[in-house]
Amino acid sequence: MQHDRCFIPGCKRLTAPLMDKDFALFHCRYHVQHKARHGSHWQKTYKAADLKPYIKAAEKWGDANLRDRHYSVAWRQIDHVLAGAGLVDPAMNLRGQSADYKAKVAFARLREAGVLHRRIVHIYLGVAALIEDDFGSHRTQEFRIVQAAKAIHRLASGTHRKWDVWNPRTGGTFPYELHAYPSSSGHVLRKIGRVLEDACSDLLRSAVPEIVALKVKLYGEHPSHMPPPERGGITPDSVRL
Numbered sequence: 635m636q637h638d639r640c641f642i643p644g645c646k647r648l649t650a651p652l653m654d655k656d657f658a659l660f661h662c663r664y665h666v667q668h669k670a671r672h673g674s675h676w677q678k679t680y681k682a683a684d685l686k687p688y689i690k691a692a693e694k695w696g697d698a699n700l701r702d703r704h705y706s707v708a709w710r711q712i713d714h715v716l717a718g719a720g721l722v723d724p725a726m727n728l729r730g731q732s733a734d735y736k737a738k739v740a741f742a743r744l745r746e747a748g749v750l751h752r753r754i755v756h757i758y759l760g761v762a763a764l765i766e767d768d769f770g771s772h773r774t775q776e777f778r779i780v781q782a783a784k785a786i787h788r789l790a791s792g793t794h795r796k797w798d799v800w801n802p803r804t805g806g807t808f809p810y811e812l813h814a815y816p817s818s819s820g821h822v823l824r825k826i827g828r829v830l831e832d833a834c835s836d837l838l839r840s841a842v843p844e845i846v847a848l849k850v851k852l853y854g855e856h857p858s859h860m861p862p863p864e865r866g867g868i869t870p871d872s873v874r875l
């Protein structure tokens with residue numbers, strides 16, 4: 635049975651027409667699209683700055699656990715994906731290509747940009763650790779898949795070119811740069827994320843708690859662990875005084 639109103643608290647919009655059986659029964663079009671883009675109906679995409687300390691902690695964890703069996707299986711599998719991703723033609727037009735093909739090109743771009751297999755594993759683990767550590771996060775596999783794919787896709791998406799352009803006024807040239815980032819669709823992100831999940835998910839249970847602990851030791855607690863700001867009432871400190 636379809637419900638009339640979106641299930642997200644505070645959202646009073648009508649539910650979307652039944653275009654997608656999984657989502658649209660309970661949510662409005664806005665929140666359905668939010669999920670397609672971010673991997674969650676309500677949780678926004680993490681910023682690079684939020685992820686950074688977790689990725690650093692994952693790197694340190696990786697350096698200290700080179701002989702971990704799941705870890706080496708993970709980066710070897712990612713290496714295999716990178717090697718098998720084919721060539722990158724900078725002039726290629728991805729429009730009209732399948733999501734599988736676009737995901738493959740995304741991995742080929744990472745390889746051409748010199749992104750190493752272990753870095754990809756560290757980013758995936760960093761994303762998983764942040765989601766685990768953020769008390770307010772949406773702890774679903776779907777959110778992890780999309781967030782990990784986004785963080786990795788950011789590393790090498792788009793074509794960057796530089797020209798020297800003639801300036802008729804001065805007779806000289808000036809440098810002109812173009813950075814084109816094709817926006818990654820929800821389907822492509824999920825394809826990328828599933829490849830990461832296939833390679834690395836066996837690592838989660840053992841690595842994530844250790845990475846979170848390492849992050850807290852190096853950079854402190856996540857803001858969601860802090861007590862809410864006092865509202866002028868009696869606090870433990872004022873009682874002690």
Ligand SMILES: [Zn+2]
Pocket residue numbers: 640641642645646647661662663664665
């Ligand atoms: Zn809604």
